[in-house]
Amino acid sequence: xxxxxxxxxxxxxxxxxxxxxxxxxxxxxxxxxxxxxxxxxxxxxxxxxxxxxxxxxxxxxxxxxxxxxxxxxxxxxxxxxxxxxxxxxxxxxxxxxxxxxxxxxxxxxxxxxxxxxxxxxxxxxxxxxxxxxxxxxxxxxxxxxxxxxxxxxxxxxxxxxxxxxxxxxxxxxxxxxxxxxxxxxxxxxxxxxxxxxxxxxxxxxxxxxxxxxxxxxxxxxxxxxxxxxxxxxxxxxxxxxxxxxxxxxxxxxxxxxxxxxxxxxxxxxxxxxxxxxxxxxxxxxxxxxxxxxxxxxxxxxxxxxxx
Amino acid sequence: xxxxxxxxxxxxxxxxxxxxxxxxxxxxxxxxxxxxxxxxxxxxxxxxxxxxxxxxxxxxxxxxxxxxxxxxxxxxxxxxxxxxxxxxxxxxxxxxxxxxxxxxxxxxxxxxxxxxxxxxxxxxxxxxxxxxxxxxxxxxxxxxxxxxxxxxxxxxxxxxxxxxxxxxxxxxxxxxxxxxxxxxxxxxxxxxxxxxxxxxxxxxxxxxxxxxxxxxxxxxxxxxxxxxxxxxxxxxxxxxxxxxxxxxxxxxxxxxxxxxxxxxxxxxxxxxxxxxxxxxxxxxxxxxxxxxxxxxxxxxxxxxxxx
Numbered sequence: 001x002x003x004x005x006x007x008x009x010x011x012x013x014x015x016x017x018x019x020x021x022x023x024x025x026x027x028x029x030x031x032x033x034x035x036x037x038x039x040x041x042x043x044x045x046x047x048x049x050x051x052x053x054x055x056x057x058x059x060x061x062x063x064x065x066x067x068x069x070x071x072x073x074x075x076x077x078x079x080x081x082x083x084x085x086x087x088x089x090x091x092x093x094x095x096x097x098x099x100x101x102x103x104x105x106x107x108x109x110x111x112x113x114x115x116x117x118x119x120x121x122x123x124x125x126x127x128x129x130x131x132x133x134x135x136x137x138x139x140x141x142x143x144x145x146x147x148x149x150x151x152x153x154x155x156x157x158x159x160x161x162x163x164x165x166x167x168x169x170x171x172x173x174x175x176x177x178x179x180x181x182x183x184x185x186x187x188x189x190x191x192x193x194x195x196x197x198x199x200x201x202x203x204x205x206x207x208x209x210x211x212x213x214x215x216x217x218x219x220x221x222x223x224x225x226x227x228x229x230x231x232x233x234x235x236x237x238x239x240x241x242x243x244x245x246x247x248x249x250x251x252x253x254x255x256x257x258x259x260x261x262x263x264x265x266x267x268x269x270x271x272x273x274x275x276x277x278x279x280x281x282x283x284x285x286x287x288x289x290x291x292x293x294x295x296x297x298x299x300x301x302x303x304x305x306x307x
Numbered sequence: 308x309x310x311x312x313x314x315x316x317x318x319x320x321x322x323x324x325x326x327x328x329x330x331x332x333x334x335x336x337x338x339x340x341x342x343x344x345x346x347x348x349x350x351x352x353x354x355x356x357x358x359x360x361x362x363x364x365x366x367x368x369x370x371x372x373x374x375x376x377x378x379x380x381x382x383x384x385x386x387x388x389x390x391x392x393x394x395x396x397x398x399x400x401x402x403x404x405x406x407x408x409x410x411x412x413x414x415x416x417x418x419x420x421x422x423x424x425x426x427x428x429x430x431x432x433x434x435x436x437x438x439x440x441x442x443x444x445x446x447x448x449x450x451x452x453x454x455x456x457x458x459x460x461x462x463x464x465x466x467x468x469x470x471x472x473x474x475x476x477x478x479x480x481x482x483x484x485x486x487x488x489x490x491x492x493x494x495x496x497x498x499x500x501x502x503x504x505x506x507x508x509x510x511x512x513x514x515x516x517x518x519x520x521x522x523x524x525x526x527x528x529x530x531x532x533x534x535x536x537x538x539x540x541x542x543x544x545x546x547x548x549x550x551x552x553x554x555x556x557x558x559x560x561x562x563x564x565x566x567x568x569x570x571x572x573x574x575x576x577x578x579x580x581x582x583x584x585x586x587x588x589x590x591x592x593x594x595x596x597x598x599x600x601x602x603x604x605x606x607x608x609x610x611x612x613x614x
Contacts, residue, residue: 122454139450146449146495147429174518182502188453195489195512202523204511205502211481216509219526 019278021164021245027288030163031075034295038076041302048302049078050108050134050294051100055093055115056086065112071291077298078105086116093119094127101129107305108134108298113185131304134297137184145189148196151304153297158190160289161224161245162199168278170243173200176219180233180266181226182207186247190224213237225266235271244272244279247286326585328471328552334595337470338382341602345383348609355609356385357415357441357601358407362400362422363393372419378598384605385412393423400426401434408436414612415441415605420492438611441604444491452496455503458611460604465497467596468531468552469506475585477550480507483526487540487573488533489514493554497531520544532573542578551579551586554593 038048050072054065065081072079082096093115100109109132111124125133130140136153144152154162165172177194181187182205194201206216208227217223217237225233226247238244248266265282273279280286345355357379361372372388379386389403400422407416416439418431432440437447443462451459461469472479484501488494489512501508513523515534524530524544532540533554545551555573572589580586587593 139447139454142450142453143446146453147446147491174516176518176523184454188499188502191512192495195495195514200514200516202511202513202517204509205498206509207502207507209481209507210509211483216483 018273018276019168021168021243021278021280021285023160023164023280023285023287023289026164026167027292029167030289030292031071031295034292034299035075037299037303041299041306042076044306046302046306047076047078047105048108048299049080049106050110050298051080051082051103051106053082053084053093053096053100053109053111055084055088055112055119058114061112061114068110068291068294071295072298075295077295080106088116088119090119090123093124097124097127101127101132106132107301108132108294110135110294132301134294134301136189136297142184142189145192148198153300154193154293155185155189156290156293156297157186157226157247157286158193159293159296160286161190161247162193163289163293164245164280164286165222165243168243170222170278172222175201175221176204177201177222177224178204178206178217178220179224179226180206180213180217181228181247183226186226190226194222227266229266230264231266231268233267233272235268235275238272238275240275241277242275244276245286246280246282249282249287325580325583326475328475328550328585328587328592330467330471330587330592330595333471333474334599336474337596337599338378338602341599341606342382344606344610348606348613349383351613353609353613354383354385354412355415355606356387356413357417357605358387358389358410358413360389360391360400360403360407360416360418362391362395362418362426365421368419368421375417375598375601378602379605382602384602387413395423395426397426397430400431404431404434408434408439413439414608415439415601417442417601439608441601441608443496443604449491449496452499455505460607461500461600462492462496463597463600463604464493464533464554464593465500466600466603467593468497468554469500470596470600471552471587471593472529472550477529477585479529482508482528483511484508484529484531485511485513485524485527486531486533487513487520487524488535488554490533493533497533501529534573536573537571538573538575540574540579542575542582545579545582547582548584549582551583552593553587553589556589556594 136155246265553572
């Protein structure tokens with residue numbers, strides 16, 4: 001390693017072990033702040049409330065919904081879990097959403113994705129009161145993100161990535177950031193956050209159709225992988241000294257485990273980590289931040305309703 | 308020139324004169340299609356109507372508004388020019404917009420930018436019926452652009468840039484596109500169009516705070532300058548064989564001219580053009596396309612209102 005020397009483009013950080021961006025620990029800190037805020041709101045007679053709607057019996061979705069409800073309980077937020085059969089019609093689901101829109105005990109509404117295929121998810125999202133859209137997927141909040149209007153809700157996963165960078169004091173201004181993936185849930189909103197006047201990064205959005213993805217990624221001071229392909233990002237995709245944020249949470253089969261699978265990110269952690277200045281692990285990186293930001297958004301909603 | 312040879316990264320096109328992307332000619336073609344469409348709508352009893360609201364006496368704005376009205380007249384569209392004094396209040400302007408929202412003769416509404424400083428422009432834009440927002444600046448249309456929903460209106464200048472690329476059969480899929488500028492009017496929407504599933508480019512958004520802007524620009528297969536700084540992009544910012552789209556229209560003083568000024572783009576045309584595969588001139592490039600796309604948007608609005 002030392003033989004390679006420190007070139008102009010290489011920072012000495014490559015010689016040190018990388019800094020692990022511990023999302024689990026940061027989430028605990030964020031949730032402590034949330035707990036204090038929830039208490040302050042309760043002192044004003046307001047209990048922040050989150051409704052989570054689940055249509056169908058997808059086991060992974062049930063796990064997510066359960067952990068959201070549990071976190072609410074731990075922080076002193078009110079939560080309501082609404083479990084509907086897979087046969088629920090569009091009209092029935094719309095009626096549930098409208099009921100929650102009108103319910104003063106509920107400040108945040110989340111319809112767990114993905115719904116069964118006969119449901120028009122975009123129409124359901126449009127039906128949510130944008131002031132209760134704590135997922136940040138309603139067109140009104142999407143537009144606020146583009147327009148850099150802080151009254152909107154920022155989608156939880158991109159917000160969690162930004163929080164991880166911020167709390168580690170990683171400078172984004174002027175940095176070359178590359179986002180792999182252009183989804184509405186992560187890639188696009190994250191690119192918009194990084195390009196904003198707040199973050200001032202130079203942002204490249206790359207994707208499955210990009211030519212020479214490794215070369216594009218090698219330009220990145222901050223590399224964010226959000227594609228959902230296990231261990232796609234290899235060591236030679238990463239500039240020495242880069243900061244790597246791994247949004248992917250993929251199940252790959254692993255006979256050595258009792259469960260028969262293990263979780264892995266979009267980044268080949270073992271080979272990439274030694275090159276990085278900082279990297280998020282999977283699990284324990286971006287994942288825990290997502291739920292923490294959901295709690296933060298729910299409290300923002302409750303505060304905005306309060307006045 | 309020939310002595311330089313043709314390197315791996317250089318296309319032989321650098322040796323040939325660049326292709327001039329003639330926006331003036333393309334606009335004529337687009338406007339001919341608009342004229343035919345307007346006639347077809349009239350045959351169904353619908354005359355597409357555009358209202359242009361001008362607050363104050365800014366001479367440049369008066370020129371723009373005048374040329375929009377003239378183009379409408381030439382194509383057989385109804386147009387209404389509403390000129391209000393600079394002293395118009397927010398409430399008065401809102402009342403005008405609401406009147407136009409309710410007017411069945413009007414399908415497109417445009418409030419000429421910039422309004423006087425006491426006007427809250429964002430609030431005026433939000434007051435426009437999104438179905439009549441032919442500028443594409445209403446949050447609902449901004450969100451549709453992000454969500455790739457074709458029922459929305461695309462801002463005219465970015466739409467004109469895409470049309471120029473498309474009509475010249477310049478492949479965007481997999482290409483490295485660099486957009487300099489992150490405004491809501493050009494940079495951001497153009498980046499979103501280029502990253503969409505329709506165009507599939509790898510997009511970098513650079514700006515005034517980007518580090519080593521020349522190096523970032525040199526990566527571009529398609530380079531789009533939208534910053535409003537005269538001749539900022541120099542020859543050594545451009546990869547040989549790149550396609551260059553110049554969105555800037557800057558007035559620079561020129562004693563040799565009777566008017567005392569000349570128009571120039573954000574690109575130093577004389578030195579950049581010989582390196583390019585294709586380039587837009589200023590004037591006569593993106594400029595004429597903007598008004599053509601406004602007419603196209605107005606017709607889209609009239610069609611959508613018709614059913």
